[in-house]
Amino acid sequence: MSASFASALQAAREAAAAQHYPQGALYVVATPIGNLADITLRALHVLQLADTIACEDTRHTQTLLRAYGIDRPNGQLIALHQHNEAQAAQAVVERLRQGQRVAYASDAGTPGVSDPGARLAAAVQAAGLPLVPLPGASSVTAALSVAGAWAPGAQAGGFVFMGFLPTKAGERQAAAQRIAAEPAAVVLLEAPHRIEDLARALAPLGERPVTLGRELTKQFEEIATLPAHAIPAWLAAQPQRTRGEFVVVVHPAPPPAHGEEDGLRVLQLLLAELPVKTAVRLAAGITGAPRNGLYDAALRMQRGDAGGDAGEP
Known part of the structure; x- marks a missing residue:
């Protein structure tokens, strides 16, 4: 741990400790999407305070904790991921009923947003137990903040979050058609090995602007806005562009021209x-x-x- 993170832990105690943190509550903790500095003081405090930390990947979370100088025995970490979320959620509920404070962290960003966590939150709600959100880094809002996703005269405001499109070609094409018909901005997530497929699916949108956010907050972050039909060529221009995680913002559709x-x-x-x-x-x-x-x-x-x-x- 660097001296800067030692100062952060002290600052977390001073800034966040005054708040009441009830026992028997689930703390849903957003973690950085790449840059370790994008952790909140309240998240650091709760990760130190919690009796148990449920994790999408215990190894990943343990590495993250150690980077901040938080030393937790492996026995205080339990795995909760997409393949075991239903049964692991019940284990979390039992710990909450025992009065434990349990924090849940997915590998990056906010749990429950294209990450495990939604079924866990539903199980805790069904048990009548409290949940406490700890907001933090978000690839979705980070991309939207720099996309300039605005069309003159567009009737629809806000945005639609669709996350990852289906992997099967037919279902992906149907999803792309729904995007074409959606007047508001649409936010998508995509993995590096499927970004070229997504580019081809969006190309029929023609001149509709699309913002690509690659490796957001990381050393090789890249953000580009270009017409949908130009995305395949942009990816092909430099091999490294097909590497890294993507957030894709399809800009609002301009209103149809009527005389x-x-x-x-x-x-x-x-x-x-x-x-x-x-x-x-x-x-x-x-x-x-x-x-x-x-x-x-x-x-x-x-x-x-x-x-x-x-x-x-």
Whole structure:
């Protein structure tokens, strides 16, 4: 352990120890996604405090703990991964019922987000026992923060997290079609041995921008934004680009371009069945035409047909 991490442990005790940490609770601990410095003071404190640490991989977590100068006997670590999560979760529940503080850490990032942990959390909830989240490093939010995933005039906000796409070609292609139809930003995760398959699946999105985050927070971090059709060539340009873990952000789809004639045509059809305010709102949403212009057009249409005043939009 370096002197800097010795200072971090002291800082963790001073900053986090004042909080109440109930016994018989599961502490879900986010760990770094690559850079060891991306650990929170509260995570360091809880990893020292816990009676048991459940781990996706006990060897990996033990290495992580030792890097921070936290020495835990192997007997205080239990394995909980995708292949044994159901039965291991019950073992954790029993320890919680005994009054132990149990911390759970996956290999990197936040448990339960494309990592084991969701079934564990569900089992603890079902047992009526408390859970305490300890947020930290996230590849998803790290990628989104630098992607600039915004499209002028796009109706949808936020993002959709899809994680890893299916490995079978047909299922992966179906997932890619769902991405194409999704107006909001879509965040994907991918392993190095499948990134070229993902690139080919996304290529039909054409000019839709995609941000690739490779080896985020690590020494050889690389971030690039390019049209979807250009991803295969970008990967092929340098062999090392197919190495390392990826976070992929498919940017929001731009709204479809509609002319004024489309807006007026839809508005006229809607006015035959709906009040002016509703017809204007729906016509604007369907065609992307400016609402103020449609409202003025609706007033003209009504004056021509009935001579009335429709009120404010």
